[in-house]
Amino acid sequence: MCHVIVTCRSMLWTLLSIVVAFAELIAFMSADWLIGKAKPSSSEDVDNRAGGSQEPYHPTLGIYGRCTRISHMQLSRRDTLCGPYAENFNEIASGFWQATAIFLAVGIMILCAVAFVSVFTMCVQSIMKKSIFNVCGLLQGIAGLFLILGLILYPAGWGCQKAISYCGPYASAYKLGDCSLGWAFYTAIGGTILTFVCAVFSAQAEIATSSDKVQEEIEEGKNLICLL
Secondary structure, eight states: OOOEEEEHHHHHHHHHHHHHHHHHHHHHHOSTTEEOOOBOOTTHHHHHHHTOOOOOBOOEEOSSEEEEEOTTSOSSGGGEEEEESOSSGGGSSOHHHHHHHHHHHHHHHHHHHHHHHHGGGGTOOEETTEEHHHHHHHHHHHHHHHHHHHHHHGGGGGGSHHHHHHHOTTOBTTBOTTOEEOHHHHHHHHHHHHHHHHHHHHHHHHHHHTSHHHHHHHHTTOSEEEEO
């Protein structure tokens, strides 16, 4: 018989697992890893004739995508065009970024699998006589290691020609040049830290769902068990 067991610690772990997976996925897909040096729009003449003010634009560059301003339009939010610059894996700008993409993709796939499984931990607490929380915590720790490897390798690709075109001639491995880091990079770092927090916290979720109070509720014949 399935016993639905809900505790504060198990629910918090489940929510954190889902948030971490989505945060890493969104960061990976974003083009806001590097914010390029300011560039004037090519529509400057149009704006000058219209009496508008000229504002510099900062293009952004991701692992496989980029955001830039469409050349023949006037300045507005709709002028920004975002999409992949690489049509296939081999066209990613740097070998280091290719390795980053692999490590991040593997880590994110593990996190998404754990997030999916975590939803069912209210009903299923063990698999093949192994605690599902401990198994998921171990997988999250492994995913965190993949994410760390990807984030360490990513700055090594700042010396590629694609990055130099955005960040200027002084950009090189682990040197930003005229660029700055975008929110996607910081989100990936924050998600990696939370991944290890989830891995550690999974043990607390296991303790909470296998406590004496839970066993007493089960012995009393209750199918829905909610504990603080």
